[in-house]
Amino acid sequence: MSETTQTFHKLGRLRTRPEFLFVANRNGRSKYAAHPTLIVQMRKHATRETGINCGFTATKKIGNAVVRNRAKRRLRECARSYLSHLGQDGHDYVFIARQTTATCDWQTLCDQTQKALLRLK
RNA sequence: UCAGAGGGUCGGGUGGCCGCGAGGUGCAAACUUCGAGGAAAGUCCGGGCUCCAUUGAAGCAGGAUGCCGGAUAACGUCCGGCGAGGUGGAUGUGAAAAUCUACCUUAGGGAAAGUGCCACAGAGAGUAGACCGCCUUGGUUUCAAGGUAAGGGUGAAAGGGUGUGGUAAGAGCGCACCGCUGGUUUGGCAACAAAGCAGGCAAGGUAAACCCCAUCCGGAGCAAGACCAAAUAGGGAUGGCAUUUGGCGGGCUUUAACGUCGCCAUCCGGGUAGGUCGCUAAAGACGACGGGCAACCGCCGCCUUAGAUGAAUGGUCACCGCUCAGUAAUGAGUACAGAACCCGGCUUAUAGACCCUCUGAUAUA
RNA sequence: CGGGGUGUAGCUCAGUAUGGUCAGAGUUCUCGCCUUGGAAGUGAGAUGUCAGAGGUUCAAACCCUCUUGCCCCGA
Numbered sequence: 001m002s003e004t005t006q007t008f009h010k011l012g013r014l015r016t017r018p019e020f021l022f023v024a025n026r027n028g029r030s031k032y033a034a035h036p037t038l039i040v041q042m043r044k045h046a047t048r049e050t051g052i053n054c055g056f057t058a059t060k061k062i063g064n065a066v067v068r069n070r071a072k073r074r075l076r077e078c079a080r081s082y083l084s085h086l087g088q089d090g091h092d093y094v095f096i097a098r099q100t101t102a103t104c105d106w107q108t109l110c111d112q113t114q115k116a117l118l119r120l121k
Numbered sequence: 122u123c124a125g126a127g128g129g130u131c132g133g134g135u136g137g138c139c140g141c142g143a144g145g146u147g148c149a150a151a152c153u154u155c156g157a158g159g160a161a162a163g164u165c166c167g168g169g170c171u172c173c174a175u176u177g178a179a180g181c182a183g184g185a186u187g188c189c190g191g192a193u194a195a196c197g198u199c200c201g202g203c204g205a206g207g208u209g210g211a212u213g214u215g216a217a218a219a220u221c222u223a224c225c226u227u228a229g230g231g232a233a234a235g236u237g238c239c240a241c242a243g244a245g246a247g248u249a250g251a252c253c254g255c256c257u258u259g260g261u262u263u264c265a266a267g268g269u270a271a272g273g274g275u276g277a278a279a280g281g282g283u284g285u286g287g288u289a290a291g292a293g294c295g296c297a298c299c300g301c302u303g304g305u306u307u308g309g310c311a312a313c314a315a316a317g318c319a320g321g322c323a324a325g326g327u328a329a330a331c332c333c334c335a336u337c338c339g340g341a342g343c344a345a346g347a348c349c350a351a352a353u354a355g356g357g358a359u360g361g362c363a364u365u366u367g368g369c370g371g372g373c374u375u376u377a378a379c380g381u382c383g384c385c386a387u388c389c390g391g392g393u394a395g396g397u398c399g400c401u402a403a404a405g406a407c408g409a410c411g412g413g414c415a416a417c418c419g420c421c422g423c424c425u426u427a428g429a430u431g432a433a434u435g436g437u438c439a440c441c442g443c444u445c446a447g448u449a450a451u452g453a454g455u456a457c458a459g460a461a462c463c464c465g466g467c468u469u470a471u472a473g474a475c476c477c478u479c480u481g482a483u484a485u486a
Numbered sequence: 487c488g489g490g491g492u493g494u495a496g497c498u499c500a501g502u503a504u505g506g507u508c509a510g511a512g513u514u515c516u517c518g519c520c521u522u523g524g525a526a527g528u529g530a531g532a533u534g535u536c537a538g539a540g541g542u543u544c545a546a547a548c549c550c551u552c553u554u555g556c557c558c559c560g561a
Contacts, residue, residue: 013431014431015431015432016431019431020431055431056431057431064162064458064459065162065458065459066457066458066459069435069459070435070436073141073435073436074435074436076140076141076435076436077139077140077435077436077437078436080139080140080436081139081436106436106437106438
């Protein structure tokens with residue numbers, strides 16, 4: 001545990017629209033894994049070699065502001081739990097919420113996050 | 122006790138583990154305090170605040186409001202009253218009308234300032250009108266001329282209503298009551314109400330049709346705006362002189378004042394990415410007392426209560442509440458919904474719980 | 487956050503300036519005729535809570551108010 005905390009003091013965040021589009025670009029070297037409760041996109045960062053950045057997205061289609069906020073919070077909690085030891089160094093991740101993200105069982109959301117991260121590794 | 126209507130209040134709690142944002146202390150590690158709503162929503166109104174150089178005066182255009190009085194910073198909001206309409210009850214009656222009372226609703230100025238519209242049907246739809254009917258005269262079989270708005274029929278609406286006199290038949294043609302209009306008196310701050318007088322039936326509906334009248338409104342909005350500042354383009358800022366004429370500068374016009382377009386001197390910055398401020402203590406919340414029918418106001422005490430910017434305020438587990446189902450064990454559900462400059466309202470969404478008032482049913486006394 | 491537009495047959499749209507006869511056109515669909523059969527043509531028919539609710543009016547797709555869906559624009 002101490003090694004992981006040494007390597008990743010804090011997860012960086014994707015903030016601007018170009019960063020999200022860079023990770024989502026299918027023509028480049030991005031990968032993605034889709035599950036019923038969430039979608040994870042990953043791409044190696046252009047210049048930086050170490051550190052992990054992540055971003056969270058919830059579209060208007062999945063519900064009103066309360067549902068979208070809840071979905072993003074749950075995704076953020078999943079990322080905090082698993083990304084530090086399952087994520088690859090020097091890559092960026094984007095978590096996309098689906099309609100079941102806010103309402104589904106917490107354990108299934110954790111399982112599917114783990115599966116998605118392992119598949120992308 | 123149950124059901125319904127109206128109004129008001131609240132709208133889960135405790136703990137463990139792991140986290141987030143802001144403030145404070147600290148060199149740091151860390152510790153500590155605080156951290157969504159009644160609608161934060163829709164953006165439908167009204168303000169504060171900021172900029173538009175100045176936002177002065179008059180008018181036009183445009184928009185909004187619209188019974189009266191009050192509250193308020195202001196409002197299209199709120200409170201009280203008036204008129205109108207509806208429902209229930211009582212009096213009243215053969216039945217009604219009418220009167221009184223309780224509750225609810227109400228965008229409710231002006232239709233004798235003017236214009237427009239009133240389809241279809243109907244004889245006639247707004248300076249009335251003769252289809253049937255009724256009456257008179259002529260002819261006397263059909264019918265023709267005239268009078269007539271009582272009756273029929275059409276229509277959402279047929280040009281006061283009921284009764285009586287009158288008449289060839291009728292008609293406000295006369296009269297009584299009701300309605301209407303005008304002015305008077307009384308009550309009321311007023312809207313308006315009541316009383317009695319006069320007129321003599323003219324004046325249909327529609328202004329959420331144009332319009333008229335009264336009152337109010339400059340525009341844009343925190344992505345306003347101010348400051349620090351990579352890049353890029355071009356000059357920019359300050360001071361002095363001149364400011365006669367002219368041009369430009371509010372949605373438009375006129376007018377008043379002003380700014381700028383000119384010359385000279387001095388100085389060096391400029392402001393996009395990014396960052397900082399604006400940014401939360403305010404028409405503030407709570408409680409007592411006093412004034413007021415009330416909205417609300419005054420005074421005193423006490424408290425400080427989010428401030429993010431791809432956007433914190435959480436995730437998860439356990440227990441307890443509450444509701445429903447079930448004898449029980451137990452199971453299911455626990456709403457609507459997330460601040461983005463800040464206030465006052467309106468509208469819309471909302472599981473469930475509690476309180477007050479009224480109505481009905483049942484039970485008991 | 488602020489500003490604007492729009493919703494009518496399964497689809498694409500008229501009709502709303504001035505409320506009434508009027509809810510209509512093209513396309514689609516159904517059934518005939520034509521053809522050996524199909525397409526095209528031709529004749530007849532079907533299809534609507536005028537986005538929802540309330541109000542004004544004798545009368546509302548149209549006027550007024552509120553709600554809702556979709557689309558566009560500004561930095």
